Amino acid sequence: MADTRDTDSADEESTGPPPLWTMVDGSVELRGFRCRRCDTVGFPPQSYGCPSCGATGDDLVEALIPASGALHSFTTVHLDPKHETPFQIGEVATGAAPLIRCRLRVERPQIGQELVARIRTDEHGDTLEFVAADGEEQVDG
Numbered sequence: 001m002a003d004t005r006d007t008d009s010a011d012e013e014s015t016g017p018p019p020l021w022t023m024v025d026g027s028v029e030l031r032g033f034r035c036r037r038c039d040t041v042g043f044p045p046q047s048y049g050c051p052s053c054g055a056t057g058d059d060l061v062e063a064l065i066p067a068s069g070a071l072h073s074f075t076t077v078h079l080d081p082k083h084e085t086p087f088q089i090g091e092v093a094t095g096a097a098p099l100i101r102c103r104l105r106v107e108r109p110q111i112g113q114e115l116v117a118r119i120r121t122d123e124h125g126d127t128l129e130f131v132a133a134d135g136e137e138q139v140d141g
Helices: none
Strands: 021-024 027-035 060-066 068-077 087-093 100-104 114-122 125-132
Touching: 021 114, 027 114, 068 100
Parallel strands: 100 125
Antiparallel strands: 021 027, 027 060, 068 087, 068 114, 087 100, 114 125
């Protein structure tokens, strides 16, 4: 089960939504939610209601989801007006939440392959991406 903690702070300046990840003990963890009523864990965080039981408000609390799992599916994007192509998008099954849709940085992705998240920083800012857990060579770009 994913850990949960309260992250509200009146001292923080709001400049948009918080990132979908955080670093915990050197590892990336995803910011999701857990329903206190039925224990459903989901990603990304939202307050519209639990997809399983419909609970809202204080019944939905932040949950940190380990950002690793098995590759469930993937595709290669060849046309995109905002990003250099080609690049890969995949769905990772973390075991704690629904499938996590994410950018992949893997040379030859294989269904079932174990992946871990990392934060890539470049001139455009920080990007969450998943790479091979075994250290397989990563795609440049």
